[in-house]
Amino acid sequence: MAKILKNMKTKIALLILFISGNLFAQEQKMTDAEIAAFKQDVNVVSKKIKTLSTDFVQYKHMDFLSKDIETSGKMIFKEPNLLQWQYKKPYNYSIVFKNGKILINDEGKKSAVDIGNSKIFGRINKLIVGSVSGNMFDDKEFAISYFKSKGQNLAKFIPKDATLKKYIKQIELTFDKEATVVQVKLLESSDDYTRIVFKNKVINAKIDDSVFTN
């Protein structure tokens, strides 16, 4: 009996090794030519984006938790830098980035933060808009690497700025075949991360400025 169990254990271990080996194999480094073509595609697409609205699901993963904390809602972006991030489940919390201000509506409780002269918030704003539109290939700000995986493209950004680095170890953007972002993964300095999955994306529908009030 013990022998059979031991045998099974070995088999399972091998199976796990095989599966995970396979997973690793699926993430391949892009060649220089592929990188150039991919960046070109993303730039073309993101330049076309005047407005964008999408549903999202956010998974907060922390190693010590039994399961990820899941929240969801809707994100609306309008060029050049109007952004609303709205959580609808399991609570109502909406945050608008507009003219150097952050407007918050927390279950009806409203507040505003002036970010006009806050460097870090300015950066975060740029980062969010960049992550959603995909256009954040700034070599001065990030060390960027490019991968192919399961028919999708993956770009990994490591911040160069020391302040930003304290909060975010790495940002991973996953792009679909249409070169639009389908997933953002923010890795913290530890092994914990926030993963945001976009779905039902609508590009260039008419969106009124009045949407961006809170």
Add this chain to the structure above:
Amino acid sequence: MQKSTIPFLLINCFLAIVLVSCGSVTKNYTPKKLDKTAVEVPYFSEPKTDYVYKTNISVYGHEMSGIFIAKKINDTTHRVVFTTEFGNKLFDFEISETTFKVNSIVSELDKKILINTLKEDFRLLLKKEYLIQEQFENESDNIYKSADGNRDNYLFVSKKDQKLEKLVRSSKTKEKITITFTLENDIFAKKIVILHQNIKLKIELNYFKSE
């Protein structure tokens, strides 16, 4: 003579008022024979549960919100993490009755006085068992007194359904921190309010079920 008595009388009156208002926390309660030597608090004690609360903090007129997460990671210790709604960690502590470790904290919150305040609050909130030395009662509650160094903790257990609904931490004369629990069931609090009496700090936790 006339001149000096008036200030003296004033001081006396003042002292009398101060002394009356500083009377013991238990002055309105009737002492009672001890019916137990310990009170169990089950609200954060289940190791399998992720305790996740939407949180609003109001500190000296400033409002802050985020997500409070507590989890029992071994027999003595809880991990306590506070994140923004977007998920970035603002602080990450490991806390037991005798130990305290800061895994991480953002520089804006990295102030000793704040950390010590939170440490005291969370110890009070997460403590699983309080040893009781004295007991009182009022109309609705049995009130258990648990000594803790130069502080006393008072646990208000409702007579109706035997549930801990309020916890008061006080000095010999004054209430310092009050925690109120609104219960979902016997072992789970759906709403918790931590209110400080000596500083303007209020922490409100509302449980949310992840999707």
